Amino acid sequence: DTGVSQDPRHKITKRGQNVTFRCDPISEHNRLYWYRQTLGQGPEFLTYFQNEAQLEKSRLLSDRFSAERPKGSFSTLEIQRTEQGDSAMYLCASSLVNNDGYTFGSGTRLTVV
Amino acid sequence: SQQGEEDPQALSIQEGENATMNCSYKTSINNLQWYRQNSGRGLVHLILIRSNEREKHSGRLRVTLDTSKKSSSLLITASRAADTASYFCATDQGGKLIFGQGTELSVKP
Numbered sequence: 001d002t003g004v005s006q007d008p009r010h011k012i013t014k015r016g017q018n019v020t021f022r023c024d025p026i027s028e029h030n031r032l033y034w035y036r037q038t039l040g041q042g043p044e045f046l047t048y049f050q051n052e053a054q055l056e057k058s059r060l061l062s063d064r065f066s067a068e069r070p071k072g073s074f075s076t077l078e079i080q081r082t083e084q085g086d087s088a089m090y091l092c093a094s095s096l097v098n099n100d101g102y103t104f105g106s107g108t109r110l111t112v113v
Numbered sequence: 114s115q116q117g118e119e120d121p122q123a124l125s126i127q128e129g130e131n132a133t134m135n136c137s138y139k140t141s142i143n144n145l146q147w148y149r150q151n152s153g154r155g156l157v158h159l160i161l162i163r164s165n166e167r168e169k170h171s172g173r174l175r176v177t178l179d180t181s182k183k184s185s186s187l188l189i190t191a192s193r194a195a196d197t198a199s200y201f202c203a204t205d206q207g208g209k210l211i212f213g214q215g216t217e218l219s220v221k222p
Contacts, residue, residue, distance in 0.1 A: 041214055042213050045209055093156075099143075099144075099210070101146060102148075
């Protein structure tokens with residue numbers, strides 16, 4: 001297992017389009033997290049899963065955002081009707097339940113034009 | 114919104130000097146973790162300190178935690194140019210990590 005993989009690395013989309021990102025966590029990790037990061041800021045929590053169950057979703061997260069982890073393995077994050085303010089780095093991380101440290105992917109950089 | 118605040122926001126030092134970064138947080142925590150991020154990349158876990166611990170070492174890293182003051186510090190000794198990165202503290206709250214805004218460290222050769 002080579003770590004957490006995210007696809008694509010970069011995505012440029014026009015405002016109003018839908019985009020979907022994929023994250024493949026470390027196979028033994030049952031927790032998976034999505035974060036958003038803008039320039040000069042720390043990662044902002046979006047949502048997390050334990051196995052296939054979505055345990056928490058940030059109150060700051062608009063209804064345009066949805067995440068799934070259908071079989072408790074990979075996860076997808078979809079943004080509908082993208083806005084310029086959605087431009088950011090979207091980071092995925094995974095961990096064991098005891099959360100002794102996250103392993104992050106390299107992120108997907110989204111640019112909405 | 115971020116939980117923690119880090120100080121300083123930016124730090125520039127010469128190679129060989131020590132670098133100290135501070136983190137403050139607001140609520141009770143299970144543990145506090147420090148991460149490093151090179152420009153445009155994902156974060157890398159450095160060290161974890163539990164709420165019942167006061168100090169922890171890992172190689173050139175030393176972390177302290179003061180739960181009464183809700184603060185932590187990260188010391189990097191004998192810094193190297195390769196330590197240039199952003200450093201984030203994160204607190205474990207209800208199963209998820211909440212990150213601070215980070216300290217941008219620049220180590221000049």
